[in-house]
Amino acid sequence: MSVTPRPQPRMTGAERREQLLDVTKAIVGEAGFHAVSIEAVARRAGITRPVVYGHFNDLGGLLEAMLARETARARAQLARILPPVSWEGSSREMLLGALRGYLEAVRGDPVTWRLVLMPQEGAPEMLREQIGKGRDAVLEVLAELVRPGLAPGRVLPDPVLMARTLSTLADDAARLTLTDPDQFPIERLMDHAAWLIDQLAT
């Protein structure tokens, strides 16, 4: 039973740090925040705990660093998706375009978006805050875009709740593509959304 002395794949600090964040994200994705521990991360990365402590102060610091990276990614994607407040064209096309962009982003990076769409306990307060901020930003843009009404000459009684309604429905659609993409392909969700918007705009 000869024990091979192990390849010893020494990394640079930066590489190791990224790997640790990847490992942390993977554990959260597979088993949730409660499954993350310095020990578990080290074990999965094939190293010992002090290495992790060399990069992050403690479990909180590790999670925050990972979440900072992921929320930054999610925000960057969102920025590309959301139409500018200065949108001039039809509300219908704007909203449907944004929804399609959203659903495709979610399908493209499910693990990250699962953090946003299915927030879980055990996560540091910071996650809730970040998600809250992001959502508030989206709601503000939406409320602004929707304030003049969904169709010319048709004022909305409660633009704030309307924006919230749209955002909630978009999030729920995104959740469906995460959890049941076979029964609810993007096209089916888009068709339903188009019908809904037409109803609301009339």
Next chain:
Amino acid sequence: MSVTPRPQPRMTGAERREQLLDVTKAIVGEAGFHAVSIEAVARRAGITRPVVYGHFNDLGGLLEAMLARETARARAQLARILPPVSWEGSSREMLLGALRGYLEAVRGDPVTWRLVLMPQEGAPEMLREQIGKGRDAVLEVLAELVRPGLAPGRVLPDPVLMARTLSTLADDAARLTLTDPDQFPIERLMDHAAWLIDQLAT
């Protein structure tokens, strides 16, 4: 520094069991599932761990018992709220009546409904299952009620997604009464819902 020998409030088995479930529920409500431990429950109940083990096999058993009690309560309330599948009157009144019942139930027992509406990791799989079952039952009833259309002669293109949309919006409204009842009193939510339904039915 005389230590008073403590009142020793011995309970019967049944009383103790209920108290332990109450304590567990309170801890979950205040600090989430991850904060529940046999030790924490015993400490808060003012007794020692073996007493808890006398009533429940382990942490899982304790949580399941608590959740069984709470989900049963929630289901009982739901049954009183949901209109019968055989409803004959106006869709509008039926849906709005159900929504109002729902929101009032949530405001009446926020801790229990928080478990349902903001499900958290750390909970046993059983919670997700129970919630999933409950939601599916509601969705089935809703889809059935909604299949003939929201107004006479107006067929819905996708009753399943429509039911899901209604359920999602109801849940989101409920979430708003939980988290921000000042800014979103029940009447404001009801007004918005009424407007939405009128739009969809036209």
Next chain:
DNA sequence: ATCGTAACTTACACTAGTGTAAGCTCCGCC
């Protein structure tokens, strides 16, 4: 070639929780 440092390991002391065995104590009841 070798020195210096970054990367990494070993080893230790500590915390908080789990689960159980043994025994004490209160209280209803014959």
Next chain:
DNA sequence: GGCGGAGCTTACACTAGTGTAAGTTACGAT
């Protein structure tokens, strides 16, 4: 009045994780 069982505590052995000090090893720069 005392006995028996339900309700409870004390005490112990164990597990899994935390955080750190000290030491070892690889490897690029000089």
